[in-house]
Amino acid sequence: MYKMYGDKLFFEIPSLSDDQYRRWAELLEHRLGVIVPKERKLFLQSKIWSRMRELGYVDYDEYWKFVNSGIEGNLEWSQLVDRLTVHETSFFRHQPSFDLVAEDLGEKFVSQQKPFRYKVWSVSCATGEEPYSLAMMLHTLCRQAEGDVNYGITATDVSSPAVAIAKQGVYSSDKLINIEASYHSHISKLNDEMFVIKEYIKRRLAFGVFNLLDVNKPSNIKYDVIYCQNVLMYFDRSVRQRILNGLVNYLNTRGLLILGQTEINAWAHQKMTRVDRSRTLAFRLK
Numbered sequence: 108m109y110k111m112y113g114d115k116l117f118f119e120i121p122s123l124s125d126d127q128y129r130r131w132a133e134l135l136e137h138r139l140g141v142i143v144p145k146e147r148k149l150f151l152q153s154k155i156w157s158r159m160r161e162l163g164y165v166d167y168d169e170y171w172k173f174v175n176s177g178i179e180g181n182l183e184w185s186q187l188v189d190r191l192t193v194h195e196t197s198f199f200r201h202q203p204s205f206d207l208v209a210e211d212l213g214e215k216f217v218s219q220q221k222p223f224r225y226k227v228w229s230v231s232c233a234t235g236e237e238p239y240s241l242a243m244m245l246h247t248l249c250r251q252a253e254g255d256v257n258y259g260i261t262a263t264d265v266s267s268p269a270v271a272i273a274k275q276g277v278y279s280s281d282k283l284i285n286i287e288a289s290y291h292s293h294i295s296k297l298n299d300e301m302f303v304i305k306e307y308i309k310r311r312l313a314f315g316v317f318n319l320l321d322v323n324k325p326s327n328i329k330y331d332v333i334y335c336q337n338v339l340m341y342f343d344r345s346v347r348q349r350i351l352n353g354l355v356n357y358l359n360t361r362g363l364l365i366l367g368q369t370e371i372n373a374w375a376h377q378k379m380t381r382v383d384r385s386r387t388l389a390f391r392l393k
Contacts, residue, residue, distance in 0.1 A: 123152040127167050131155065135191065138184075139265060140320045140346045143191075154190045189268040192341075196233045198285040199240045201336065203386040204365050208241065208332055211363050212248055212258075215331060222255035228330045228357065229262040231338035232314070235273030235304075236282070238262035241334065242308050243290045261330070263317035274314050276304035320346075322353030329359040339370040347371055355379060355392065362392040 123131070131151060132143045143151050155167065162183075164170040174180050174187060199205055212225055225245065229238035238260050245258040264270050280300055283291075296302045319338070333354050339347045351374055354364060364379065366388045382389040 120153065120156045121165075121167070123148060123155070123167060127171075128152075130171065136343075138320075139188065139192075139318065140343070140350075141192070141341045142343050151191070155187070158187055158190050185267045189266040192264075192266050192269075196236045196337070198236045198282055199244075199287070200237065200285075201367075203384070204334070204336065204389070205240065205244060207363070207365060207382070207384055207387050207389055208334070209244060209248060211332060212245065212256075215361070216252055216254065216256050222257065225249075225256065225258040225332075226330045226359070227258065227260045227332045227334060229260060230317075230319070230333060230335040230354070232262035232264045232270070232273055233266075234269050235262065235276060235314075236278070237334065237336070238273070238312055238314075239276065239304050239308065240286075242304075242311050243286075243293045246293065246308060246311065247290065258311060260312045261328075262312055262314050265316065265318050267316045270314050270316055276309050277301055278303075319350050322350050323356075326357060328357060330357055330362060331359050332363045332365065333357060334365050336365065336367040336370070339366065348374065352376060358392045360392065363389055364391075365389045 128145070128148050128151065135141045135143055155170070159165070159167070159170045162170070162173075164173070174183050208227070215225065216223055227238075227241055227245070229241060232238045242258075242260050245260075249256050249258055262270075262273060264273070277297070278301065280296075280302060283294075283302065286294070293305050293308050294302045295305055319342075335354065339350065342350065347370075351364075351366075351371065355376055355378055358364065363382070368386070368388045371388070376390070378393055379390040380393055382391055
């Protein structure tokens with residue numbers, strides 16, 4: 108396991124065999140719908156190995172047995188998923204999509220009966236930057252509106268550790284660069300390095316763990332906006348289609364489905380119409 112590089116000792120990551128790669132890749136596809144192509148074998152290997160080292164495992168097959176065994180295995184799977192799913196995110200990522208949500212709120216507030224409650228689902232919330240961005244924006248807009256309007260946000264992710272971080276609402280100060288000064292009233296500085304989302308914003312969010320492969324299960328919940336960005340790219344095309352078709356059933360009347368610009372091509376649904384808005388990819392329930 109250890110090798111010399113010059114006069115220094117370093118730890119060598121054992122290779123994941125082709126059979127082992129296929130087994131792990133098939134497990135990810137079966138449980139999460141996530142595709143790990145052969146060219147990303149080294150990524151898969153490094154993420155699995157880093158978790159194995161934390162637990163003291165040195166054999167991929169032994170760790171495989173543990174992940175697939177009983178309650179402890181299920182808990183460990185949750186930890187591993189957190190390593191294998193990407194949580195690269197930031198506050199107010201892709202401003203044109205946020206502008207579209209603000210515009211949609213304004214239009215529906217004018218046309219709908221009062222009191223009006225605007226419901227949003229952040230489908231892949233990662234560590235919370237996306238739903239908190241939506242909440243800060245919606246809170247500001249609702250306070251500015253002349254009338255009885257309120258909002259609520261459901262935020263979900265397949266990774267329970269990521270959701271646990273999101274619930275805390277604590278972030279490093281370098282993330283402030285993406286938050287406009289007008290929204291700084293919604294945060295509190297803990298020190299020079301950290302800040303926290305204020306409680307009245309947090310109370311508007313409900314966090315939960317959700318696997319997108321379960322999107323076609325019956326549900327009575329309906330949303331005015333489903334915000335689904337930077338997650339579909341990890342699924343096979345047929346799975347993407349199935350997920351999108353399932354999300355349609357969660358939309359309220361004239362509901363808006365907002366996607367990442369490059370995540371899906373040639374998707375069409377008889378109940379949906381494409382929103383004509385530059386620099387965004389969105390569909391509205393007819």
